[in-house]
Amino acid sequence: MPCERAQQLEAYLDGELDAAGAAEVESHLETCSECRQAKAQFEELRTALREKATYHRAGAPLRARIGAALDKETPRSVVRRFSGTRALWTGAAGGATATALAASLAFFLFMPVAGDPLITDITNAHLRSLASEHLIDVVSTDRHTVKPWLAAHADLSPPVADFSRQGFKLVGGRVDFLEGVRAAVTVYRHGAHVVNVFAWANYGEALPEFATRNGYHIVFWRSGNLTFCAISDTSIDDILALSRLLKGLSQTDARE
Amino acid sequence: MDDRRRRFEAQALPHLDAAINLARWLTRSDADADDVVQDAMMRAWRAYDGFRGGDIRPWLLTIVRNCWRTSLGDRKRRGHVALPDENTRLPGDEMTDSGPSPESSAMRNAEGRKLDAIIATLPDEFREVLILREMEDLSYREIAAITDVPLGTVMSRLARARAMLREKWLGEVEASHAL
Numbered sequence: 001m002p003c004e005r006a007q008q009l010e011a012y013l014d015g016e017l018d019a020a021g022a023a024e025v026e027s028h029l030e031t032c033s034e035c036r037q038a039k040a041q042f043e044e045l046r047t048a049l050r051e052k053a054t055y056h057r058a059g060a061p062l063r064a065r066i067g068a069a070l071d072k073e074t075p076r077s078v079v080r081r082f083s084g085t086r087a088l089w090t091g092a093a094g095g096a097t098a099t100a101l102a103a104s105l106a107f108f109l110f111m112p113v114a115g116d117p118l119i120t121d122i123t124n125a126h127l128r129s130l131a132s133e134h135l136i137d138v139v140s141t142d143r144h145t146v147k148p149w150l151a152a153h154a155d156l157s158p159p160v161a162d163f164s165r166q167g168f169k170l171v172g173g174r175v176d177f178l179e180g181v182r183a184a185v186t187v188y189r190h191g192a193h194v195v196n197v198f199a200w201a202n203y204g205e206a207l208p209e210f211a212t213r214n215g216y217h218i219v220f221w222r223s224g225n226l227t228f229c230a231i232s233d234t235s236i237d238d239i240l241a242l243s244r245l246l247k248g249l250s251q252t253d254a255r256e
Numbered sequence: 257m258d259d260r261r262r263r264f265e266a267q268a269l270p271h272l273d274a275a276i277n278l279a280r281w282l283t284r285s286d287a288d289a290d291d292v293v294q295d296a297m298m299r300a301w302r303a304y305d306g307f308r309g310g311d312i313r314p315w316l317l318t319i320v321r322n323c324w325r326t327s328l329g330d331r332k333r334r335g336h337v338a339l340p341d342e343n344t345r346l347p348g349d350e351m352t353d354s355g356p357s358p359e360s361s362a363m364r365n366a367e368g369r370k371l372d373a374i375i376a377t378l379p380d381e382f383r384e385v386l387i388l389r390e391m392e393d394l395s396y397r398e399i400a401a402i403t404d405v406p407l408g409t410v411m412s413r414l415a416r417a418r419a420m421l422r423e424k425w426l427g428e429v430e431a432s433h434a435l
Binding site: 006042044053054058061063073074217235236 | 418
């Protein structure tokens with residue numbers, strides 16, 4: 001015969017009771033062994049559901065399909081471009097990412113813009129990496145391992161650091177190619193999302209400041225003689241946050 | 257227009273995993289789940305101007321569930337309904353996992369697969385509230401809105417879903433410990 005408070009206990013464990021209701025259940029739990037047992041079982045089940053049952057995730061093909069379907073219903077290219085500072089300021093004033101845009105000003109060279117094939121290349125490289133055949137060449141959470149490896153294999157030495165505390169865990173690096181040019185890729189994990197940060201030597205090719213392709217957000221910036229690009233399916237604000245951390249690192253590296 | 261697309265992608269696409277997870281648990285098939293989610297995302301895109309702000313996830317999941325109901329009707333009329341299949345997509349398939357050791361994750365997978373199979377056998381109306389509550393961490397009120405039933409019904413379905421699951425799952429666990 002279950003305790004008559006069983007339903008109330010469940011609402012309590014679901015966080016649906018107000019403070020008074022919660023206090024009532026808590027004092028009831030002290031005297032009712034049946035409810036204590038029910039609570040233990042409930043928690044065991046919840047842990048199993050959250051940690052052992054499969055949480056399905058969207059695969060790259062589905063993202064690509066949705067991106068293509070959206071393209072069909074979007075009249076113009078989604079790549080935002082800047083043709084001059086006026087467009088920049090209009091854009092910067094308009095969005096929620098105004099501060100981020102302003103912050104990136106100091107690092108970005110504005111030029112007449114090209115770059116569509118590049119965005120395709122970056123998106124494809126990202127998709128390939130997610131298909132896990134080629135995510136990481138060097139697995140390490142230690143920047144002192146990843147940075148020299150990239151220097152040796154990609155001839156590039158982009159800033160690398162583990163930003164676990166800020167939510168971006170360094171998981172490794174690899175070498176990839178963008179439009180035939182060798183790029184050093186640093187791989188970060190942000191929750192369930194993978195962020196690929198590409199760095200390559202670029203001599204003046206103009207780029208958009210950010211872009212969205214197939215649901216992946218892409219942020220570009222320049223620092224020193226390197227061009228950087230971060231791509232992920234996480235929110236654009238998250239990617240901008242990581243790009244800010246990396247820009248900060250470039251400045252520190254430059255001073256060292 | 258570009259701006260609308262950009263806003264939509266920034267707001268909606270981070271919840272694509274939640275959408276596919278719900279669709280996959282409702283349809284119990286990878287291919288059907290992909291179709292339901294694509295349909296749902298396009299409907300969301302077309303209806304985006306009507307989204308009144310706030311948390312977009314429950315709004316998207318409502319559309320996903322409606323698309324699933326619609327597809328269910330279509331399929332029944334065509335005379336076939338998906339049976340629970342073996343998981344064709346396992347956790348960690350899409351990304352290399354830097355998690356625990358192979359043995360412990362293999363054990364977790366075996367247990368997880370059993371649990372998956374048990375969840376898949378729950379009737380639709382119990383399975384959906386369970387997924388929304390335990391995997392998506394939504395409130396009773398949000399679940400009531402998504403599944404279009406009164407709050408009391410959400411509570412009783414949730415209780416029933418847990419009772420069924422508890423019985424089968426704890427039975428499995430005890431059986432495996434007894435070996």
